[in-house]
Amino acid sequence: MTHAADSLQESIERTGSIAVVGLDPRPNLLPPAVVRAALAVHGDTAEAVGHAFLAFNHGILSAVVGRCAAVKPQLACYEAYGLIGWSVYQETVAAAHRLGIPVIADGKRNDIGSTAEHYAQAFFGGTPGQSAAPGLNGTPLDNPSPVDWATVNGYLGSDGIAPFLGQASAGTGIFVLVKTSNASSGDLQDRELAGDAGSGHGTVAEAMARLVALWGATRIGSSGLSDVGAVVGATYPSQAKRLRELMPQAIFLVPGYGAQGGSAADALAGLRPDGTGVVVNNSRAILAAWQKSPALAWTDAARAALEAMNADLAQARTALFSGGGRA
Amino acid sequence: MTHAADSLQESIERTGSIAVVGLDPRPNLLPPAVVRAALAVHGDTAEAVGHAFLAFNHGILSAVVGRCAAVKPQLACYEAYGLIGWSVYQETVAAAHRLGIPVIADGKRNDIGSTAEHYAQAFFGGTPGQSAAPGLNGTPLDNPSPVDWATVNGYLGSDGIAPFLGQASAGTGIFVLVKTSNASSGDLQDRELAGDAGSGHGTVAEAMARLVALWGATRIGSSGLSDVGAVVGATYPSQAKRLRELMPQAIFLVPGYGAQGGSAADALAGLRPDGTGVVVNNSRAILAAWQKSPALAWTDAARAALEAMNADLAQARTALFSGGGRA
Numbered sequence: 001m002t003h004a005a006d007s008l009q010e011s012i013e014r015t016g017s018i019a020v021v022g023l024d025p026r027p028n029l030l031p032p033a034v035v036r037a038a039l040a041v042h043g044d045t046a047e048a049v050g051h052a053f054l055a056f057n058h059g060i061l062s063a064v065v066g067r068c069a070a071v072k073p074q075l076a077c078y079e080a081y082g083l084i085g086w087s088v089y090q091e092t093v094a095a096a097h098r099l100g101i102p103v104i105a106d107g108k109r110n111d112i113g114s115t116a117e118h119y120a121q122a123f124f125g126g127t128p129g130q131s132a133a134p135g136l137n138g139t140p141l142d143n144p145s146p147v148d149w150a151t152v153n154g155y156l157g158s159d160g161i162a163p164f165l166g167q168a169s170a171g172t173g174i175f176v177l178v179k180t181s182n183a184s185s186g187d188l189q190d191r192e193l194a195g196d197a198g199s200g201h202g203t204v205a206e207a208m209a210r211l212v213a214l215w216g217a218t219r220i221g222s223s224g225l226s227d228v229g230a231v232v233g234a235t236y237p238s239q240a241k242r243l244r245e246l247m248p249q250a251i252f253l254v255p256g257y258g259a260q261g262g263s264a265a266d267a268l269a270g271l272r273p274d275g276t277g278v279v280v281n282n283s284r285a286i287l288a289a290w291q292k293s294p295a296l297a298w299t300d301a302a303r304a305a306l307e308a309m310n311a312d313l314a315q316a317r318t319a320l321f322s323g324g325g326r327a
Numbered sequence: 328m329t330h331a332a333d334s335l336q337e338s339i340e341r342t343g344s345i346a347v348v349g350l351d352p353r354p355n356l357l358p359p360a361v362v363r364a365a366l367a368v369h370g371d372t373a374e375a376v377g378h379a380f381l382a383f384n385h386g387i388l389s390a391v392v393g394r395c396a397a398v399k400p401q402l403a404c405y406e407a408y409g410l411i412g413w414s415v416y417q418e419t420v421a422a423a424h425r426l427g428i429p430v431i432a433d434g435k436r437n438d439i440g441s442t443a444e445h446y447a448q449a450f451f452g453g454t455p456g457q458s459a460a461p462g463l464n465g466t467p468l469d470n471p472s473p474v475d476w477a478t479v480n481g482y483l484g485s486d487g488i489a490p491f492l493g494q495a496s497a498g499t500g501i502f503v504l505v506k507t508s509n510a511s512s513g514d515l516q517d518r519e520l521a522g523d524a525g526s527g528h529g530t531v532a533e534a535m536a537r538l539v540a541l542w543g544a545t546r547i548g549s550s551g552l553s554d555v556g557a558v559v560g561a562t563y564p565s566q567a568k569r570l571r572e573l574m575p576q577a578i579f580l581v582p583g584y585g586a587q588g589g590s591a592a593d594a595l596a597g598l599r600p601d602g603t604g605v606v607v608n609n610s611r612a613i614l615a616a617w618q619k620s621p622a623l624a625w626t627d628a629a630r631a632a633l634e635a636m637n638a639d640l641a642q643a644r645t646a647l648f649s650g651g652g653r654a
Contacts, residue, residue: 026455027465028459028460030457030460035460038457039457042457044456044457046454046456048456048457049456049457052457074442076445077442079449080445080449082417082449082471083410086409086410086413090409108436108438108480109403110435111435112509113509113511115401115403116403117403118404118406118407119403119406119407122403122406127373127407127408128354128355129373129375130366130369131354131366131371132354133357133359133362134355136362138354141372141373141376153437154482154515155480155481155515155516156504156509156515157513157514158511177483180439180483182486183486184485185484186484187481187485188483188484188535189484191531191534193518193521194518194519194520194521204515204518204531207515208515211514
């Protein structure tokens with residue numbers, strides 16, 4: 001099967017976009033027409049939220065298809081609504097796949113190996129049925145909404161990551177949290193590690209980056225990119241450059257562009273010398289674009305915001321490569 | 328409202344047990360009678376697994392009620408089964424609460440603050456309804472299965488933890504991963520941090536412990552214990568002693584006893600000088616006790632395994648405190 005990294009690179013080349021659209025629906029981000037329709041049918045219930053989220057996601061997907069590299073549902077936004085939320089998540093993943101859009105499930109899951117295996121099953125498939133009991137010949141159940149990539153947290157080390165790497169070239173990949181975009185990420189991630197005889201070993205984030213490079217070294221696709229990527233926030237561009245040295249073949253999934261303060265140039269700080277290796281997430285500025293463009297239909301506003309993001313990133317990329325700052 | 332730490336301590340005193348029963352159902356751990364009943368009704372489907380998991384959890388809960396401090400459903404085991412799994416999880420939480428057993432949701436969630444808030448809602452309540460849209464007067468939705476405690480991963484630092492601390496004395500608490508029980512936990516957690524002028528600052532796990540103490544300092548109940556606890560594996564007892572010094576008021580949730588190799592004395596290494604502050608998880612040895620005791624009904628086997636664990640812990644505790652090793 002095709003490497004996840006090659007599939008994502010192919011999507012980038014096909015759409016001409018390195019944007020990832022974050023599907024993070026929240027009740028207060030939805031346009032009034034969607035809110036009214038949901039409340040009219042369901043009242044002020046979890047069902048109303050589910051109805052609204054699904055209608056909204058379908059609209060966003062129709063607006064962004066062909067113009068972004070991938071979509072990234074944020075599991076927390078769905079999980080907060082229990083069964084209804086999970087149902088919307090599953091239907092959203094299926095809808096994205098029907099449109100040919102790669103899906104990154106953003107759940108930042110982590111556990112010891114024997115447990116992480118079940119998270120990997122939830123994302124990628126292979127969940128055992130009840131006939132997996134001793135003495136029966138179990139076959140895995142169908143997964144109704146397998147994803148292409150999942151975000152994971154590597155605090156537990158190699159054996160907690162291994163299950164997510166289960167099948168080489170399974171067509172799936174992971175993005176491991178390395179340097180996150182939030183203000184407090186330095187509480188742990190920026191701590192300096194002790195070195196030998198005065199030569200520092202870098203930060204906790206750099207140690208994680210070395211692990212990511214190790215985990216991904218045997219999972220390089222024909223694109224030269226690995227199925228083990230890294231989350232590296234746009235809000236710390238100087239760190240991104242250093243982290244790129246440590247993870248030359250990892251795709252960086254970059255949050256923090258836009259609402260969190262990262263510029264296009266910041267978001268691209270981790271580009272590889274050949275100009276590949278970065279995808280940039282944006283959620284709020286696309287989902288809530290209707291708030292700033294009242295003259296447009298909300299789906300048109302989302303599309304325009306994505307196109308503005310694509311143009312912003314393209315311009316910054318041209319500047320980077322023409323300015324002599326890159327090989 | 329009562330501090331979560333006080334409620335957990337009260338449960339320990341009421342039951343005379345510091346055991347936490349891990350509710351981690353897996354198809355290959357279930358007794359044949361449960362498996363056959365589920366397959367007969369539902370065939371080899373996800374519904375069969377859901378049927379079996381729920382029947383199994385009800386049986387385990389009936390066997391352990393009054394004999395353990397808390398139960399700890401492992402979310403990965405349920406999440407692998409999608410909507411059916413989540414439904415079983417919710418019903419399991421509700422069933423535990425009907426029996427008066429505190430519930431620790433083991434999901435190891437983590438994200439930036441604005442997203443972590445939704446995980447906190449999923450666990451503890453406060454999820455906004457669709458009437459949270461601008462201009463409407465939203466009230467939070469009911470949470471069908473709020474839990475008492477949730478495990479979280481602190482790699483993202485303070486602002487990712489803050490939402491889980493939302494309401495002081497809300498009756499809820501968190502266990503932050505500090506030193507996990509798995510073999511690879513040292514990949515990151517044991518790395519030494521750089522110190523000032525040769526004096527080391529300890530390991531990454533110790534840095535996390537200092538954060539836990541900081542986050543929990545304003546959330547101490549009348550028991551002297553904090554609503555911000557720590558996950559500290561039984562498999563690294565010497566580290567547990569050091570971590571206790573750094574987190575004097577945190578409750579340690581200790582995995583790794585039994586199947587993973589930690590002894591009762593290892594599991595108790597992080598006890599406070601007054602003998603409080605530790606709860607010890609066990610999953611497999613209780614859930615699959617029927618495999619080793621074919622003469623017993625499976626629920627009786629689970630109860631006997633829990634009672635053996637309680638006796639093992641009590642004996643180790645007596646030895647610790649009578650041997651002069653403790654104040």
